Amino acid sequence: MRDIVITLIVFASLPYTFKKPYIGALMWIWISVMNPHRLSWGFAYDFPFAAIIAATTLLALLVAPGQKRPPSSPAVAVMIMFTVWMAISTLFAIHPGESTVMLQRVIKIMLMNLVVMMAVRNKEQLHWMLWALAGSLGYYGIKGGLFTIATGGSFRVWGPEGSFIFGNNEVALAFVVIIPIFYYLYLISDKKWLKYGMVGAIGLCALASLGSYSRGALLALLGMFGFLWLKSPKKAALGVGMALLLPMIILFMPAKWTERMDTIDNYQEDGSAMGRINAWQMATNLAIDRPLTGGGFEIYDAYVFARYAPVPNDIHAAHSIYFQCLGEHGFVGLGLYLTFAILCWRRANWIIRQTKKRADLKWAGQLAGMIQVSMIGFGVGGAFLSLLYFDMPYYLMGALLITGQIVQDSLRQPAAGQPGATPAEAADPAATAAAQAPRNGARAAKQGSI
Structure with a gap:
């Protein structure tokens, strides 16, 4: 029974990994740290769950839109x-x-x-x-x-x-x-x-x-x-x-x-x-x-x-x-x-x-x-x-x-409640950029007139 449950959880997560690669990362952590398959007694004990999750997550990262880089440190x-x-x-x-x-x-x-x-x-x-x-x-x-x-x-x-x-x-x-x-x-x-x-x-x-x-x-x-x-x-x-x-x-x-x-x-x-x-x-x-x-x-x-x-x-x-x-x-x-x-x-x-x-x-x-x-x-x-x-x-x-x-x-963005930031701007970088655009344009026009 444990073998079936673990297998169902892993394979059910794979489609979601393609939509959200971090789900694959979570599944990898679960398999590699907890080793739940080692709690079974049948086919799941030595089944290559880790390899399947790793390959799916890597592929999902490659096809996912947006930046694909680790933290800048x-x-x-x-x-x-x-x-x-x-x-x-x-x-x-x-x-x-x-x-x-x-x-x-x-x-x-x-x-x-x-x-x-x-x-x-x-x-x-x-x-x-x-x-x-x-x-x-x-x-x-x-x-x-x-x-x-x-x-x-x-x-x-x-x-x-x-x-x-x-x-x-x-x-x-x-x-x-x-x-x-x-x-x-x-x-x-x-x-x-x-x-x-x-x-x-x-x-x-x-x-x-x-x-x-x-x-x-x-x-x-x-x-x-x-x-x-x-x-x-x-x-x-x-x-x-x-x-x-x-x-x-x-x-x-x-x-x-x-x-x-x-x-x-x-x-x-x-x-x-x-x-x-x-x-x-x-x-x-x-x-x-x-x-x-x-x-x-x-x-x-x-x-x-x-x-x-x-x-x-x-x-x-x-x-x-x-x-x-x-x-x-x-x-x-x-x-x-x-x-x-x-x-x-x-x-x-x-x-x-x-x-x-x-x-x-x-x-x-x-x-x-x-x-x-x-x-x-x-x-x-x-x-x-x-x-x-x-x-x-x-x-x-x-x-x-x-x-x-x-x-x-x-x-890089002012916090909510700080001078120059509205709550919407602090929560949404796009809103901040939109709010700053008229101000930047006004400054440029003023400098041009001087």
């Missing part, structure tokens, strides 16, 4: 450069065959993030994008939170099989990253039941994150909630809520969860933690030996660890987005990745500054602040996880750049 150019550099590092990879397979997967993610930025053009479409992201991860977060409550936190929460976030550590960080988006949706919702729903989703996602038994997610959660409080326009209410919610959640967890979290202080005695440090040292040594391109994808095996790791037989994945990027793509790749993140952060700061005195753009400043909170959560938690290619953060930074473009376009 240096961050877009750096993201493209980073993608190209990953292709270059694959040419010099230690394992070219395996690296090429992974490159194809990564290029799809980067290409479709670019497509999403081209398809989503206005505030309404952007909000639908955020609902798609929140709903896709919120399904697992709410389900995981309820599972943690039902089991008393005695069992770990896992993600959807066959996805980037299948592991308990990975899905926990995904829950952390999506919490600020739920909070933004809470801020813009005008219905009480919807606000209550967002508060419930935040609490359950936080509980599911802790229920994963991920130590990195706990650090990310604490760092993110602190920054969330700084960015929130309702500091008093949020502060009281966090002061009550977090201790209650932590006290709810069983003794074995507390014992695992205590190993953060005694990491030297923890084999998993020391294995991660060994993997980080391997990536550093590899990058020093191959500083430009690194070793390419798929370098976590006996051959590479024997050459570069301090403890050759202790083989682990990168367990850090930063060391993963350094080991796989060298110092150039890491520099491009960090530059992309910094440019997105600066764009968020610009949005917040520009929208302070614009009531009509208040939402954009709030969204930029919440995406910064998500970036903090991912930056902290990602220091301990191999999630460099997880598509969710790229979509959020894409949403940030889309927001910047909307604000930039809006600033």
Whole structure:
């Protein structure tokens, strides 16, 4: 039954995608982030839904009228450069065959993030994008939170099989990253039941994150909630809520969860933690030996660890987005990745500054602040996880750049209520141009008479 429902939803959306390409972008986010087909047991499990949606959306963008370009930001150019550099590092990879397979997967993610930025053009479409992201991860977060409550936190929460976030550590960080988006949706919702729903989703996602038994997610959660409080326009209410919610959640967890979290202080005695440090040292040594391109994808095996790791037989994945990027793509790749993140952060700061005195753009400043909170959560938690290619953060930074473009376009027109603008002119650029034409003509005639 699930196979049929998922198939009907996907194929029913295709005709609408040709009319409105952003619908294809929303469907892509749903399939790639939530992986709903992995919840089925029949033909839909391995059906190429993603390829069909991607091809339809690309074709729809080609035939759609109007401009077809991503937001005008240096961050877009750096993201493209980073993608190209990953292709270059694959040419010099230690394992070219395996690296090429992974490159194809990564290029799809980067290409479709670019497509999403081209398809989503206005505030309404952007909000639908955020609902798609929140709903896709919120399904697992709410389900995981309820599972943690039902089991008393005695069992770990896992993600959807066959996805980037299948592991308990990975899905926990995904829950952390999506919490600020739920909070933004809470801020813009005008219905009480919807606000209550967002508060419930935040609490359950936080509980599911802790229920994963991920130590990195706990650090990310604490760092993110602190920054969330700084960015929130309702500091008093949020502060009281966090002061009550977090201790209650932590006290709810069983003794074995507390014992695992205590190993953060005694990491030297923890084999998993020391294995991660060994993997980080391997990536550093590899990058020093191959500083430009690194070793390419798929370098976590006996051959590479024997050459570069301090403890050759202790083989682990990168367990850090930063060391993963350094080991796989060298110092150039890491520099491009960090530059992309910094440019997105600066764009968020610009949005917040520009929208302070614009009531009509208040939402954009709030969204930029919440995406910064998500970036903090991912930056902290990602220091301990191999999630460099997880598509969710790229979509959020894409949403940030889309927001910047909307604000930039809006600033070219005076806001409603400001001198020189009528409400109709502020809402409609065409009306503004029509209203300004007689004034411009009068000025020209006056100058000509002088």
